[in-house]
Amino acid sequence: MNEFELIRRYFAVSPCAGRAPGVALGIGDDCALLAPAAGEQLAVSTDTLVEGVHFPADCDPFQLGQRALAVAASDLAAMGATPLGFTLALTLTQALPAWLEAFARGLDRMARACALALVGGDTTRGPLSLTLSVFGRLPAGQALRRDGAQAGDLLCVGGSLGDAAGALPLVLDQRQAPPELADPLLARYWAPQPQLALGQALRGRASAALDVSDGLLADCGHLARASGVALYVERERLPLSAPLLDLLGREAALACALAGGDDYRLAFTLPAEHWPALQAAFPEARVIGRAAAGEGVHLLDADGRERQPLALGYQHFGPSRD
Structure with a gap:
């Protein structure tokens, strides 16, 4: 199976790849289009997980799908953002249908729990690694940051x-x-x-x-x-x-x-x-x-x-x- 068939079969048809509030255009074009409301800012974060560093080799792909997205979505929580969507760049040693089906199910479960829509990504061959970028929205000027703590808090x-x-x-x-x-x-x-x-x-x-x-x-x-x-x-x-x-x-x-x-x-x-x-x-x-x-x-x-x-x-x- 080639890259485009893999994306269509396991990710583009996933429930989390459907239409979602704040997503004007998802999977299927050169870019996704996000549409936060007037007066809002976009919060963006990227996480990479590498086999043998962030998760053990031969781990359950369903569990891996859940964990990979949860780790990335936690950064949105840390900024106080409301979730919008995410992209997935997936590097695989080989495209095994059973592995991909289970991984996609785990990813979809966490995506729906976090109200995140899959809006795009990429696939390539190589050592197993996952890179997820998550996007959220929040009122301008209200992001939680690391630099505001005060003595007495x-x-x-x-x-x-x-x-x-x-x-x-x-x-x-x-x-x-x-x-x-x-x-x-x-x-x-x-x-x-x-x-x-x-x-x-x-x-x-x-x-x-x-x-x-x-x-x-x-x-x-x-x-x-x-x-x-x-x-x-x-x-x-x-x-x-x-x-x-x-x-x-x-x-x-x-x-x-x-x-x-x-x-x-x-x-x-x-x-x-x-x-x-x-x-x-x-x-x-x-x-x-x-x-x-x-x-x-x-x-x-x-x-x-x-x-x-x-x-x-x-x-x-x-x-x-x-």
């Missing part, structure tokens, strides 16, 4: 941390666990749910935000640096799920939450007056610390003493310590 996260890192040994067949523990952790790894509604609710409330992909401490470092503040993370306030605690115990679970990565939860700073209403609307959100004058990320024990972390998070081109 609360530091918050959108929900439990560490589940995906705790699942990684299960994904790699390095560990076994009963289904009641393994299944919820594996779901957080293979099908993270971008916090799009929370991101949109934070517009006009949060002073800064990002999504946690490389580890809480590493990503908070990006936010602290961009905002010119210090962030204090209170170790004992980190939200941990019951399956993660039951599988690993508290200390190992905390290590996953602090530096494990792949959470795709939002981390954000918030003036304290906005917290009660936000927590009422999003009960999984938690306060985990505060912003203050200074610089860097500081990890505090239960007694308020600073603790040196063993690792901050994942980096592609450097050591784990930031």
Whole structure:
């Protein structure tokens, strides 16, 4: 099958490739045409996932389709954007119909969950990799950014941390666990749910935000640096799920939450007056610390003493310590 037949058979006919609000023209021409309303801005982000780096070889293609789009869509949540569409550049070692059918189903499931329309892309031969670009819209001037945190703000996260890192040994067949523990952790790894509604609710409330992909401490470092503040993370306030605690115990679970990565939860700073209403609307959100004058990320024990972390998070081109 050639490139154009592959696109027609597995992607152009997918439900997520149909007409969608804000998409004037989708698959089938040289470019897609997006049509945000007057007074809105486009939010655009691109993510690449490479076999052996971001996902294991021979993984389930349905799960991979879900995960690939969820990872990209999380960036829209971090900016407070409403989803519009996405493109997919797919590099394949070979075009296997069963693999493509399963991958397209997983991609479509996450696309519909995120209200994202597939509007174009490309296919080519080579080592397996996926590049997805996502597009969203939001009122001009209301994007959540990393550079607005102020001393005195609360530091918050959108929900439990560490589940995906705790699942990684299960994904790699390095560990076994009963289904009641393994299944919820594996779901957080293979099908993270971008916090799009929370991101949109934070517009006009949060002073800064990002999504946690490389580890809480590493990503908070990006936010602290961009905002010119210090962030204090209170170790004992980190939200941990019951399956993660039951599988690993508290200390190992905390290590996953602090530096494990792949959470795709939002981390954000918030003036304290906005917290009660936000927590009422999003009960999984938690306060985990505060912003203050200074610089860097500081990890505090239960007694308020600073603790040196063993690792901050994942980096592609450097050591784990930031």
